[in-house]
Amino acid sequence: MPGFDAQAVVAAAARRVRLAVDPRRRRHGAGTRLGSGPGASLEFHDHRPYVAGDDLRHLDWGVYGRSEQLVLRRHRVEVTPRVEILLDASMSMAIRPEKLALATTIAALIATLAEADGARAHLWSFAGAPRRLAGQWRAELQALKPAGAAGLEQPVAQLAAGAERVLISDGLCPTGGAHVARTLGHGAGRLCLIQVLCRDEADPQPVGAVRLEDVEGGAADLVLDAAACALYRERFARHQGEWQRALSGRGTGVVAVVADDGFDAAVTALVRGGVLEARAA
Amino acid sequence: MILGNPWGLCALAAVPMIIVIHLWRRRFRPRPVTALFLFAPQARTMAAGRRRHRLIASASLFAEIAAALAAAWFLSDPHLGDRRDARHVVAVLDARARMQATAADGVAAVERARAALDRMLEDLGRDDRATLITSGTTPRLLCGPAARPGDARAALARWQAIEPWHDLEPALALARQIAGDGAELTLISDRAPARLDADVALLAVGAAAATSGLVDVRWHVDGDGERIAVRVLAQAGAPRSRTLVLRDSGGLVLAERELRLEPGVAHLALFAPPARLPPGTSFDIALTGDDAYRVDDVARVLKPAPRAVRVRVEPAQGKAPWRAVVLRALAAVPDAIIDDGPTALGAPHLVIGVDDAPAPLGAWRLRLVAGQAKPVLGPFLARAGHPLLDDVDLTGAVWAGGALGAVAGDVLLAAGDAVLVTERRRPRVREFDLWCELKASTIDRHPAWPALLANLVHARRRALPGVDQPNLPLGEPTTVVLPPGYDALEIAAPDGSRARLVADGDGAVLVPGLALAGSHRLILPASADQPAVNDWATLNATNLDARLGDVAGAETVARPVTGGAVARIERSRSTLEHLLPVVACALAALAAWHAFAREER
Numbered sequence: 097m098p099g100f101d102a103q104a105v106v107a108a109a110a111r112r113v114r115l116a117v118d119p120r121r122r123r124h125g126a127g128t129r130l131g132s133g134p135g136a137s138l139e140f141h142d143h144r145p146y147v148a149g150d151d152l153r154h155l156d157w158g159v160y161g162r163s164e165q166l167v168l169r170r171h172r173v174e175v176t177p178r179v180e181i182l183l184d185a186s187m188s189m190a191i192r193p194e195k196l197a198l199a200t201t202i203a204a205l206i207a208t209l210a211e212a213d214g215a216r217a218h219l220w221s222f223a224g225a226p227r228r229l230a231g232q233w234r235a236e237l238q239a240l241k242p243a244g245a246a247g248l249e250q251p252v253a254q255l256a257a258g259a260e261r262v263l264i265s266d267g268l269c270p271t272g273g274a275h276v277a278r279t280l281g282h283g284a285g286r287l288c289l290i291q292v293l294c295r296d297e298a299d300p301q302p303v304g305a306v307r308l309e310d311v312e313g314g315a316a317d318l319v320l321d322a323a324a325c326a327l328y329r330e331r332f333a334r335h336q337g338e339w340q341r342a343l344s345g346r347g348t349g350v351v352a353v354v355a356d357d358g359f360d361a362a363v364t365a366l367v368r369g370g371v372l373e374a375r376a377a
Numbered sequence: 378m379i380l381g382n383p384w385g386l387c388a389l390a391a392v393p394m395i396i397v398i399h400l401w402r403r404r405f406r407p408r409p410v411t412a413l414f415l416f417a418p419q420a421r422t423m424a425a426g427r428r429r430h431r432l433i434a435s436a437s438l439f440a441e442i443a444a445a446l447a448a449a450w451f452l453s454d455p456h457l458g459d460r461r462d463a464r465h466v467v468a469v470l471d472a473r474a475r476m477q478a479t480a481a482d483g484v485a486a487v488e489r490a491r492a493a494l495d496r497m498l499e500d501l502g503r504d505d506r507a508t509l510i511t512s513g514t515t516p517r518l519l520c521g522p523a524a525r526p527g528d529a530r531a532a533l534a535r536w537q538a539i540e541p542w543h544d545l546e547p548a549l550a551l552a553r554q555i556a557g558d559g560a561e562l563t564l565i566s567d568r569a570p571a572r573l574d575a576d577v578a579l580l581a582v583g584a585a586a587a588t589s590g591l592v593d594v595r596w597h598v599d600g601d602g603e604r605i606a607v608r609v610l611a612q613a614g615a616p617r618s619r620t621l622v623l624r625d626s627g628g629l630v631l632a633e634r635e636l637r638l639e640p641g642v643a644h645l646a647l648f649a650p651p652a653r654l655p656p657g658t659s660f661d662i663a664l665t666g667d668d669a670y671r672v673d674d675v676a677r678v679l680k681p682a683p684r685a686v687r688v689r690v691e692p693a694q695g696k697a698p699w700r701a702v703v704l705r706a707l708a709a710v711p712d713a714i715i716d717d718g719p720t721a722l723g724a725p726h727l728v729i730g731v732d733d734a735p736a737p738l739g740a741w742r743l744r745l746v747a748g749q750a751k752p753v754l755g756p757f758l759a760r761a762g763h764p765l766l767d768d769v770d771l772t773g774a775v776w777a778g779g780a781l782g783a784v785a786g787d788v789l790l791a792a793g794d795a796v797l798v799t800e801r802r803r804p805r806v807r808e809f810d811l812w813c814e815l816k817a818s819t820i821d822r823h824p825a826w827p828a829l830l831a832n833l834v835h836a837r838r839r840a841l842p843g844v845d846q847p848n849l850p851l852g853e854p855t856t857v858v859l860p861p862g863y864d865a866l867e868i869a870a871p872d873g874s875r876a877r878l879v880a881d882g883d884g885a886v887l888v889p890g891l892a893l894a895g896s897h898r899l900i901l902p903a904s905a906d907q908p909a910v911n912d913w914a915t916l917n918a919t920n921l922d923a924r925l926g927d928v929a930g931a932e933t934v935a936r937p938v939t940g941g942a943v944a945r946i947e948r949s950r951s952t953l954e955h956l957l958p959v960v961a962c963a964l965a966a967l968a969a970w971h972a973f974a975r976e977e978r
Binding site for chain 2: 309
């Protein structure tokens with residue numbers, strides 16, 4: 097991760113924030129985190145009437161003594177949350193070094209926070225084709241080489257149902273957000289997009305005659321004047337709206353961070369967007 | 378430094394144009410983006426804008442300028458002065474018909490000349506040039522100026538020596554004008570001319586021979602009737618005998634005469650053609666036997682149409698004294714037919730009278746009017762060159778009754794204040810007034826009187842529609858008068874070519890000298906109110922001239938130019954010199970295209 101000491105920054109941020117994971121969606125078998133359903137932990141969950149065959153060891157004898165009703169005492173389940181981080185490593189993410197640096201740092205932060213929270217973090221990079229980053233994900237993140245188009249529309253075989261999925265990308269795919277959300281959000285407990293953008297991607301300024309060269313292919317000559325910028329903003333807003341609609345009801349939705357503003361501003365935006373939450377002082 | 382084509386330097390104008398284009402070339406700074414699809418595709422712009430930019434020394438600029446320079450190099454062909462060695466041969470071909478005279482081997486001089494010149498042209502290099510000029514009354518370019526040797530050889534095959542006698546000097550003058558001061562001038566003839574400048578090479582390919590031939594054939598009409606007069610001349614050598622044969626148009630021999638010809642002495646032979654033949658009937662005259670020059674051994678003669686002038690003296694059958702005076706004078710004029718009897722032969726061509734009555738349509742009129750002037754003895758002032766007064770000498774004549782004061786028409790003859798003869802001209806019509814009091818004058822007894830009337834009749838005769846003399850030597854102009862209603866004439870030459878000539882207000886067409894021997898058909902094209910006449914008349918051109926038949930002085934001699942000359946025509950560049958700038962231009966253009974594509978990428 098060029099540009100700054102990512103590990104130190106992540107460690108510092110991890111002391112201030114944690115993942116804002118929805119407990120209702122925590123699944124994936126035995127673990128150390130209380131799940132949303134009944135289970136075998138020591139934490140009381142609720143009562144239910146006894147039916148034949150229930151384990152008598154779970155009868156609440158106190159209730160029976162007070163009301164002569166046989167009720168079963170249920171406890172909450174203990175689960176291990178699964179966080180799947182999908183990092184866009186296409187050429188568009190490397191258009192400027194700070195953009196890719198911010199994206200990988202956010203990925204490292206979320207993975208770090210997930211592991212610190214007892215969750216299992218799984219990372220995939222999308223550089224042409226999805227590739228899972230193995231256990232040494234920190235090293236792999238540092239050695240990440242952007243290439244080609246992201247290919248976010250391609251299905252990923254190893255994604256688990258009910259997992260917390262975080263897509264870190266600029267979201268600037270010509271096919272639009274709906275298709276990507278359908279593909280990557282399939283079976284997810286929650287899917288959010290952390291949209292890493294440069295400032296001029298969200299708000300281009302008139303610069304005159306330029307040859308626009310798409311880092312993922314294609315070029316066009318145009319005079320980038322105020323009218324062309326206004327038209328771009330209009331199309332960009334429409335594009336963003338499509339992402340918002342696609343992710344509506346799937347969690348926090350789209351949280352945009354600006355690479356030019358730096359990592360701290362991005363963390364603040366993620367907290368404000370509901371992806372992270374601040375730790376109590 | 379010499380430029381093969383200075384106009385090629387115009388290609389250098391492309392250099393400032395290229396610079397201007399680059400100054401106004403819109404430069405697109407490359408700008409990487411991640412969402413090209415969000416930019417409006419319709420916002421793409423042309424590669425040139427309105428703003429002038431700083432000139433950037435780009436590869437495409439240099440390559441384009443290099444291409445323009447290479448193009449200028451190719452087009453202007455700059456080189457040092459080492460290619461100025463091409464030859465330019467200017468040949469004057471003697472096209473007089475005597476070049477057809479054959480030598481003892483039976484080969485004509487024209488063919489020997491053609492072969493010799495063809496060898497000369499064959500020896501020329503690719504860049505050498507040749508100009509061929511055929512002599513003639515009006516010399517003309519057979520090929521060139523400065524044609525390629527191959528073209529000149531092709532043109533040489535078309536050369537024919539059929540011209541009438543003419544001087545070679547106009548052709549040599551034209552050749553000298555074309556040659557400037559660098560070409561090789563060569564005269565191709567059958568002998569050395571009497572005078573030839575030292576800078577003109579001579580190639581004479583003739584062979585001397587004693588010839589004999591016709592020098593004149595004409596249809597002769599006199600008091601003895603119609604006759605065909607033939608003159609035969611032997612040019613040199615010993616006296617010899619030849620047979621003169623007269624044939625009709627069907628080839629039937631009508632007469633045959635054995636002639637004993639003395640060198641240098643013309644022999645006249647007269648033939649009486651059959652009577653009552655229609656005008657235009659042709660007869661062939663031929664000299665039989667071997668002769669080196671056969672062109673003048675045959676000739677054709679046409680019977681001309683009669684052209685008599687019908688004269689009416691008014692009032693007809695009168696007893697006036699002037700009438701007798703006029704009739705007496707007209708009696709001595711050939712071709713004048715007095716037509717004032719009770720039954721007229723036709724519309725008169727000429728009316729002579731004393732009254733003011735208008736003449737019939739198309740007729741000329743001579744009015745005798747008595748004026749107030751006193752008798753005069755002279756001096757007489759006559760309009761010079763007027764056909765009416767041609768050879769009219771009034772010396773000693775007493776002329777009374779001239780007009781005093783202003784009179785209508787142009788004055789042709791005057792004496793002091795008295796106007797004696799006037800003329801009024803209208804298209805095809807002339808009206809003459811002769812102011813004279815015959816009783817007080819001696820003009821009617823003076824020799825000038827019949828001469829005056831004879832001139833009038835002859836002038837009228839020449840103005841009659843038709844051909845005055847159908848038998849013409851080549852190159853001799855003649856005048857043809859068209860019938861009323863026609864204003865143009867077409868002449869169909871024996872080779873099928875046609876020429877259109879326009880008549881003047883009197884219907885007269887001046888036919889320039891004919892260039893081809895043989896029968897030339899005269900055609901009247903359709904006019905607004907007259908139909909076309911395909912065979913209206915015929916002109917028969919003969920190429921008979923004693924000078925043409927004289928090949929006794931022919932010789933074979935070659936005389937080179939003293940001093941030699943090198944033409945100023947440049948030798949063209951070699952193949953390598955030709956290809957080098959082209960390849961350079963192509964490479965520069967390719968590099969410019971490649972550089973531009975890279976700069977725009």
